[in-house]
Amino acid sequence: xxxxxxxxxxxxxxxxxxxxxxxxxxxxxxxxxxxxxxxxxxxxxxxxxxxxxxxxxxxxxxxxxxxxxxxxxxxxxxxxxxxxxxxxxxxxxxxxxxxxxxxxxxxxxxxxxxxxxxxxxxxxxxxxxxxxxxxxxxxxxxxxxxxxxxxxxxxxxxxxxxxxxxxxxxxxxxxxxxxxxxxxxxxxxxxxxxxxxxxxxxxxxxxxxxxxxxxxxxxxxxxxxxxxxxxxxxxxxxxxxxxxxxxxxxxxxxxxxxxxxxxxxxxxxxxxxxxxxxxxxxxxxxxxxxxxxxxxxxxxxxxxxxxxxxxxxxxxxxxxxxxxxxxxxxxxx
Numbered sequence: 001x002x003x004x005x006x007x008x009x010x011x012x013x014x015x016x017x018x019x020x021x022x023x024x025x026x027x028x029x030x031x032x033x034x035x036x037x038x039x040x041x042x043x044x045x046x047x048x049x050x051x052x053x054x055x056x057x058x059x060x061x062x063x064x065x066x067x068x069x070x071x072x073x074x075x076x077x078x079x080x081x082x083x084x085x086x087x088x089x090x091x092x093x094x095x096x097x098x099x100x101x102x103x104x105x106x107x108x109x110x111x112x113x114x115x116x117x118x119x120x121x122x123x124x125x126x127x128x129x130x131x132x133x134x135x136x137x138x139x140x141x142x143x144x145x146x147x148x149x150x151x152x153x154x155x156x157x158x159x160x161x162x163x164x165x166x167x168x169x170x171x172x173x174x175x176x177x178x179x180x181x182x183x184x185x186x187x188x189x190x191x192x193x194x195x196x197x198x199x200x201x202x203x204x205x206x207x208x209x210x211x212x213x214x215x216x217x218x219x220x221x222x223x224x225x226x227x228x229x230x231x232x233x234x235x236x237x238x239x240x241x242x243x244x245x246x247x248x249x250x251x252x253x254x255x256x257x258x259x260x261x262x263x264x265x266x267x268x269x270x271x272x273x274x275x276x277x278x279x280x281x282x283x284x285x286x287x288x289x290x291x292x293x294x295x296x297x298x299x300x301x302x303x304x305x306x307x308x309x310x311x312x313x314x315x316x317x318x319x320x321x322x323x324x325x326x327x328x329x330x331x332x333x
Contacts, residue, residue: 004293007032007066007090009057009081010073011044014095017274017281018070019048021289024280028068028293034060057081061088068296070289071095075171079104086115091296093289095122097175098310102318105311112307120292120302121310125176126183127284127291128272134242134249138184143244146185149212149220151177151240157206160226164202170194170321171314173224174210177240178320179305179313181222184242187214189316191331194324199227210320215333233259234268 006028008018015035022030032052035041045053054060060069061084068091071081078099085092092112098121099105112119125131138146153173163172182188191213196205207225214220228237238253258271269275274285295302315332323330 003027003029004067004296005029005031005065007034007052007060007063007069009034009060009069009071009085010095011035011040012072015070015072016044016047017285018072018289019044020276020281021274021286022070023048024282025286025290025293027297028289032060032063032066058084061085061090067091068093068293074166076100079108082108082119083111086111086117086119089115089117091117091292092119093122093292094119096179096310096313097171097317098307098314100171100318102311102315105307105314109307109311118292118296118302119307120295121305121307122285122288123176123179123305123310123313124273124284124288125180126304127287128253129284130251130253130272131180131183134240134251135183137249138242138244139186142246143242143248144246145216146218146242146244148218148243149181149184149222149240150243151181151220151222152224152237153177154223154225154228154237156228156230156232156235157226158230160200160202160206164200164204164206164226166203168204168321169206169224169226170196170208170210170324171317173226174208174222174317174320175313177222177224178210178212178316179310180240181212181214181220182309182313182316183305185214185216185218187216187218188312189213189319189332190215191329192316192319192323193329194320196324205324208320208324210323212316231265233266235270 034054034057070093075097189212193211197207199206210222212220240251242249274283319330
Protein backbone atom coordinates (compact mmCIF):
# COMPACT_ATOMS: atom_id res chain seq x y z
CA UNK A 1 0.00 0.00 0.00
CA UNK A 2 1.32 3.44 -0.94
CA UNK A 3 1.95 5.90 1.88
CA UNK A 4 -0.65 8.57 2.52
CA UNK A 5 1.01 11.82 1.53
CA UNK A 6 0.13 14.27 4.28
CA UNK A 7 0.30 18.03 4.71
CA UNK A 8 -0.03 20.06 7.90
CA UNK A 9 -1.62 23.50 7.80
CA UNK A 10 -0.58 25.51 10.84
CA UNK A 11 2.78 24.66 12.42
CA UNK A 12 2.58 26.42 15.75
CA UNK A 13 3.07 24.56 19.03
CA UNK A 14 0.40 21.92 18.39
CA UNK A 15 1.00 21.76 14.66
CA UNK A 16 4.58 20.76 15.39
CA UNK A 17 3.30 17.97 17.67
CA UNK A 18 1.11 16.76 14.81
CA UNK A 19 4.19 16.68 12.59
CA UNK A 20 6.10 14.66 15.19
CA UNK A 21 3.27 12.11 15.27
CA UNK A 22 2.87 11.80 11.49
CA UNK A 23 6.55 11.05 10.87
CA UNK A 24 6.33 8.10 13.27
CA UNK A 25 3.20 6.50 11.79
CA UNK A 26 3.74 3.68 9.26
CA UNK A 27 1.83 4.34 6.05
CA UNK A 28 1.99 8.14 6.40
CA UNK A 29 4.47 10.50 4.78
CA UNK A 30 4.75 14.16 5.80
CA UNK A 31 5.35 15.98 2.51
CA UNK A 32 4.17 19.59 2.88
CA UNK A 33 3.62 22.36 5.43
CA UNK A 34 1.73 25.65 5.35
CA UNK A 35 1.87 28.58 7.75
CA UNK A 36 1.66 32.37 7.39
CA UNK A 37 4.74 32.78 9.61
CA UNK A 38 7.58 32.26 7.14
CA UNK A 39 10.27 32.02 9.82
CA UNK A 40 8.35 29.36 11.77
CA UNK A 41 7.58 27.54 8.54
CA UNK A 42 11.26 27.38 7.66
CA UNK A 43 12.17 26.22 11.17
CA UNK A 44 9.73 23.29 11.23
CA UNK A 45 10.37 22.48 7.57
CA UNK A 46 14.08 22.23 8.28
CA UNK A 47 13.46 20.13 11.39
CA UNK A 48 11.52 17.53 9.41
CA UNK A 49 13.27 17.86 6.06
CA UNK A 50 10.21 19.14 4.21
CA UNK A 51 10.86 20.93 0.92
CA UNK A 52 7.27 21.94 0.07
CA UNK A 53 6.71 24.96 2.33
CA UNK A 54 3.78 27.30 1.67
CA UNK A 55 2.81 30.61 3.24
CA UNK A 56 -0.62 30.26 1.59
CA UNK A 57 -2.54 27.09 2.45
CA UNK A 58 -4.22 27.19 -0.97
CA UNK A 59 -0.90 26.33 -2.59
CA UNK A 60 -0.64 23.22 -0.43
CA UNK A 61 -4.20 22.19 -1.32
CA UNK A 62 -3.44 22.66 -5.02
CA UNK A 63 -0.91 19.80 -4.91
CA UNK A 64 -2.72 16.76 -6.38
CA UNK A 65 -0.25 14.37 -4.74
CA UNK A 66 -1.44 15.21 -1.22
CA UNK A 67 -4.04 12.77 0.11
CA UNK A 68 -4.67 14.04 3.61
CA UNK A 69 -4.28 17.30 5.54
CA UNK A 70 -4.18 18.13 9.22
CA UNK A 71 -5.60 21.59 9.97
CA UNK A 72 -4.02 22.93 13.15
CA UNK A 73 -4.70 26.66 12.82
CA UNK A 74 -6.71 28.92 15.11
CA UNK A 75 -10.39 28.01 15.11
CA UNK A 76 -11.50 31.26 13.50
CA UNK A 77 -9.92 30.03 10.23
CA UNK A 78 -11.18 26.44 10.45
CA UNK A 79 -14.31 26.76 8.32
CA UNK A 80 -12.58 28.48 5.41
CA UNK A 81 -9.65 26.07 5.30
CA UNK A 82 -11.59 22.86 6.01
CA UNK A 83 -14.21 23.59 3.34
CA UNK A 84 -11.51 24.47 0.80
CA UNK A 85 -9.62 21.25 1.63
CA UNK A 86 -12.74 19.10 1.23
CA UNK A 87 -13.56 20.77 -2.08
CA UNK A 88 -9.99 20.04 -3.17
CA UNK A 89 -10.62 16.34 -2.54
CA UNK A 90 -8.40 16.07 0.54
CA UNK A 91 -9.20 13.96 3.57
CA UNK A 92 -9.25 16.31 6.57
CA UNK A 93 -8.29 15.88 10.21
CA UNK A 94 -9.46 19.16 11.75
CA UNK A 95 -8.34 20.16 15.21
CA UNK A 96 -11.00 21.16 17.70
CA UNK A 97 -12.71 23.43 18.58
CA UNK A 98 -14.49 22.89 15.28
CA UNK A 99 -15.38 26.55 14.54
CA UNK A 100 -16.41 29.66 16.50
CA UNK A 101 -20.09 29.63 15.45
CA UNK A 102 -22.74 26.96 14.99
CA UNK A 103 -23.37 28.30 11.49
CA UNK A 104 -19.74 27.71 10.49
CA UNK A 105 -19.85 24.22 12.02
CA UNK A 106 -22.95 23.49 9.94
CA UNK A 107 -21.15 24.73 6.80
CA UNK A 108 -18.26 22.35 7.52
CA UNK A 109 -20.67 19.44 8.08
CA UNK A 110 -22.46 20.22 4.81
CA UNK A 111 -19.15 20.35 2.93
CA UNK A 112 -18.16 16.99 4.42
CA UNK A 113 -21.44 15.41 3.32
CA UNK A 114 -20.95 16.74 -0.21
CA UNK A 115 -17.33 15.59 -0.44
CA UNK A 116 -15.94 12.30 -1.66
CA UNK A 117 -13.30 12.51 1.09
CA UNK A 118 -13.52 12.11 4.87
CA UNK A 119 -13.56 14.69 7.67
CA UNK A 120 -12.87 14.00 11.32
CA UNK A 121 -12.54 16.58 14.08
CA UNK A 122 -9.70 15.71 16.44
CA UNK A 123 -11.27 15.20 19.86
CA UNK A 124 -8.20 13.55 21.37
CA UNK A 125 -9.92 12.70 24.68
CA UNK A 126 -12.02 10.12 22.84
CA UNK A 127 -8.72 8.29 22.24
CA UNK A 128 -7.64 8.44 25.89
CA UNK A 129 -7.66 4.77 26.99
CA UNK A 130 -9.24 5.64 30.35
CA UNK A 131 -12.09 7.50 28.62
CA UNK A 132 -12.54 4.65 26.15
CA UNK A 133 -12.77 2.17 29.04
CA UNK A 134 -15.30 4.40 30.85
CA UNK A 135 -17.53 4.73 27.78
CA UNK A 136 -17.39 0.99 27.17
CA UNK A 137 -18.57 0.22 30.72
CA UNK A 138 -21.32 2.84 30.51
CA UNK A 139 -22.53 1.48 27.17
CA UNK A 140 -22.56 -2.06 28.65
CA UNK A 141 -24.81 -0.87 31.49
CA UNK A 142 -22.24 -1.49 34.21
CA UNK A 143 -23.34 1.54 36.27
CA UNK A 144 -26.96 1.69 35.16
CA UNK A 145 -28.36 4.99 33.91
CA UNK A 146 -25.97 7.96 34.08
CA UNK A 147 -27.47 10.51 36.48
CA UNK A 148 -24.57 12.84 37.35
CA UNK A 149 -21.16 13.91 36.04
CA UNK A 150 -18.55 16.07 37.72
CA UNK A 151 -15.42 17.12 35.83
CA UNK A 152 -12.52 19.49 35.97
CA UNK A 153 -9.65 20.54 33.75
CA UNK A 154 -7.40 23.07 35.47
CA UNK A 155 -4.35 24.30 33.57
CA UNK A 156 -1.21 26.38 34.26
CA UNK A 157 -1.53 30.12 34.84
CA UNK A 158 1.42 30.52 32.45
CA UNK A 159 -0.79 29.37 29.59
CA UNK A 160 -3.21 32.21 30.23
CA UNK A 161 -0.65 34.89 29.36
CA UNK A 162 -0.47 33.82 25.74
CA UNK A 163 -4.05 32.67 25.30
CA UNK A 164 -6.79 34.42 27.27
CA UNK A 165 -6.58 37.63 25.27
CA UNK A 166 -7.28 35.52 22.16
CA UNK A 167 -9.50 32.57 23.09
CA UNK A 168 -12.41 32.05 25.44
CA UNK A 169 -11.47 29.25 27.87
CA UNK A 170 -15.06 27.98 27.91
CA UNK A 171 -14.55 26.86 24.32
CA UNK A 172 -10.86 26.10 24.57
CA UNK A 173 -10.82 23.75 27.57
CA UNK A 174 -14.56 23.18 27.97
CA UNK A 175 -14.87 21.54 24.56
CA UNK A 176 -12.86 18.49 25.72
CA UNK A 177 -15.00 17.49 28.67
CA UNK A 178 -18.30 18.71 27.27
CA UNK A 179 -17.81 16.33 24.36
CA UNK A 180 -16.93 13.53 26.80
CA UNK A 181 -20.08 14.20 28.81
CA UNK A 182 -22.19 14.06 25.64
CA UNK A 183 -20.43 10.80 24.69
CA UNK A 184 -20.83 9.21 28.11
CA UNK A 185 -24.50 10.12 28.49
CA UNK A 186 -25.47 9.51 24.87
CA UNK A 187 -27.71 12.54 25.37
CA UNK A 188 -27.99 16.19 24.42
CA UNK A 189 -27.76 19.17 26.76
CA UNK A 190 -31.07 21.01 27.18
CA UNK A 191 -29.95 23.87 29.44
CA UNK A 192 -26.73 25.43 30.67
CA UNK A 193 -25.71 27.94 33.33
CA UNK A 194 -22.17 29.33 33.56
CA UNK A 195 -20.35 31.45 36.13
CA UNK A 196 -16.90 33.01 35.67
CA UNK A 197 -14.23 34.56 37.90
CA UNK A 198 -11.57 37.03 36.82
CA UNK A 199 -8.22 37.02 38.62
CA UNK A 200 -6.05 38.81 36.07
CA UNK A 201 -6.97 41.44 33.52
CA UNK A 202 -7.27 39.30 30.39
CA UNK A 203 -9.95 39.72 27.74
CA UNK A 204 -11.52 36.45 28.94
CA UNK A 205 -11.95 35.10 32.52
CA UNK A 206 -9.36 32.89 34.22
CA UNK A 207 -11.93 30.51 35.65
CA UNK A 208 -15.40 29.20 34.86
CA UNK A 209 -17.93 26.73 36.19
CA UNK A 210 -20.72 25.18 34.11
CA UNK A 211 -23.93 23.36 35.10
CA UNK A 212 -25.51 21.19 32.40
CA UNK A 213 -28.89 19.47 32.26
CA UNK A 214 -29.22 16.59 29.77
CA UNK A 215 -32.33 15.40 27.97
CA UNK A 216 -32.11 12.04 29.76
CA UNK A 217 -32.48 13.86 33.11
CA UNK A 218 -28.78 13.71 34.09
CA UNK A 219 -27.00 16.79 35.43
CA UNK A 220 -23.35 17.81 35.36
CA UNK A 221 -20.96 20.26 36.97
CA UNK A 222 -17.71 21.24 35.28
CA UNK A 223 -14.92 23.66 36.18
CA UNK A 224 -11.76 24.91 34.56
CA UNK A 225 -9.29 27.35 36.08
CA UNK A 226 -6.26 28.71 34.21
CA UNK A 227 -4.55 29.37 37.54
CA UNK A 228 -2.27 26.48 38.42
CA UNK A 229 1.13 27.67 39.70
CA UNK A 230 4.48 26.61 38.28
CA UNK A 231 5.07 24.58 41.45
CA UNK A 232 2.16 22.21 40.66
CA UNK A 233 3.41 18.62 40.34
CA UNK A 234 1.42 18.04 37.14
CA UNK A 235 0.67 20.08 34.04
CA UNK A 236 -3.11 19.57 33.92
CA UNK A 237 -5.47 18.73 36.78
CA UNK A 238 -7.88 16.52 34.82
CA UNK A 239 -10.53 14.23 36.26
CA UNK A 240 -14.17 13.22 35.92
CA UNK A 241 -16.62 11.17 37.96
CA UNK A 242 -19.69 9.58 36.39
CA UNK A 243 -22.41 8.47 38.80
CA UNK A 244 -24.98 5.99 37.62
CA UNK A 245 -28.14 4.56 39.12
CA UNK A 246 -26.20 1.38 39.99
CA UNK A 247 -22.55 2.43 40.37
CA UNK A 248 -19.93 5.00 39.45
CA UNK A 249 -16.78 5.47 37.37
CA UNK A 250 -13.74 7.63 38.13
CA UNK A 251 -11.60 8.83 35.22
CA UNK A 252 -8.29 10.12 36.52
CA UNK A 253 -5.46 11.74 34.62
CA UNK A 254 -4.18 13.84 37.52
CA UNK A 255 -2.13 12.45 40.43
CA UNK A 256 0.52 11.24 38.00
CA UNK A 257 0.67 7.59 37.02
CA UNK A 258 4.34 8.46 36.44
CA UNK A 259 6.01 10.58 39.10
CA UNK A 260 9.49 12.00 38.61
CA UNK A 261 11.32 13.46 41.60
CA UNK A 262 14.66 15.18 40.97
CA UNK A 263 16.77 17.82 42.66
CA UNK A 264 14.57 20.49 41.07
CA UNK A 265 11.25 19.10 42.35
CA UNK A 266 8.46 16.65 41.60
CA UNK A 267 6.72 16.42 38.21
CA UNK A 268 4.30 14.12 36.44
CA UNK A 269 5.32 13.84 32.76
CA UNK A 270 2.56 13.24 30.21
CA UNK A 271 1.99 9.54 29.61
CA UNK A 272 -1.45 9.89 28.01
CA UNK A 273 -1.79 12.38 25.18
CA UNK A 274 1.50 12.84 23.28
CA UNK A 275 4.42 11.38 25.24
CA UNK A 276 7.80 11.04 23.54
CA UNK A 277 9.17 7.51 23.78
CA UNK A 278 12.36 6.56 21.98
CA UNK A 279 12.18 9.68 19.83
CA UNK A 280 8.63 8.88 18.66
CA UNK A 281 5.50 10.76 19.73
CA UNK A 282 2.85 8.33 20.91
CA UNK A 283 -0.19 8.35 23.17
CA UNK A 284 -3.79 9.25 22.42
CA UNK A 285 -2.88 11.72 19.67
CA UNK A 286 -0.96 9.05 17.78
CA UNK A 287 -3.90 6.67 18.18
CA UNK A 288 -6.21 9.36 16.79
CA UNK A 289 -3.94 10.04 13.79
CA UNK A 290 -3.48 6.32 13.10
CA UNK A 291 -7.22 5.70 13.35
CA UNK A 292 -8.07 8.41 10.83
CA UNK A 293 -5.27 7.32 8.48
CA UNK A 294 -6.56 3.74 8.66
CA UNK A 295 -10.08 4.93 7.82
CA UNK A 296 -8.72 6.83 4.81
CA UNK A 297 -6.58 3.92 3.64
CA UNK A 298 -9.44 1.43 3.91
CA UNK A 299 -12.25 3.67 2.69
CA UNK A 300 -14.15 3.41 6.00
CA UNK A 301 -16.06 6.45 7.27
CA UNK A 302 -14.68 7.48 10.70
CA UNK A 303 -17.17 6.67 13.47
CA UNK A 304 -15.36 7.40 16.75
CA UNK A 305 -16.70 10.93 16.38
CA UNK A 306 -18.78 12.33 13.54
CA UNK A 307 -18.75 15.96 12.33
CA UNK A 308 -22.31 16.32 13.65
CA UNK A 309 -21.26 15.15 17.12
CA UNK A 310 -18.42 17.66 17.12
CA UNK A 311 -20.89 20.37 16.10
CA UNK A 312 -23.17 19.36 19.00
CA UNK A 313 -20.28 19.81 21.43
CA UNK A 314 -19.56 23.25 19.94
CA UNK A 315 -23.22 24.27 20.15
CA UNK A 316 -23.15 23.30 23.83
CA UNK A 317 -20.02 25.23 24.81
CA UNK A 318 -21.15 28.25 22.80
CA UNK A 319 -24.39 28.18 24.82
CA UNK A 320 -22.21 28.06 27.94
CA UNK A 321 -20.36 31.16 26.70
CA UNK A 322 -23.69 32.89 26.10
CA UNK A 323 -24.78 32.06 29.65
CA UNK A 324 -21.54 33.47 31.06
CA UNK A 325 -22.10 36.73 29.21
CA UNK A 326 -25.80 37.08 30.10
CA UNK A 327 -25.79 35.63 33.59
CA UNK A 328 -28.88 33.64 32.65
CA UNK A 329 -29.74 30.00 32.02
CA UNK A 330 -29.53 29.26 28.29
CA UNK A 331 -31.78 26.61 26.80
CA UNK A 332 -30.70 24.54 23.82
CA UNK A 333 -33.03 23.04 21.25
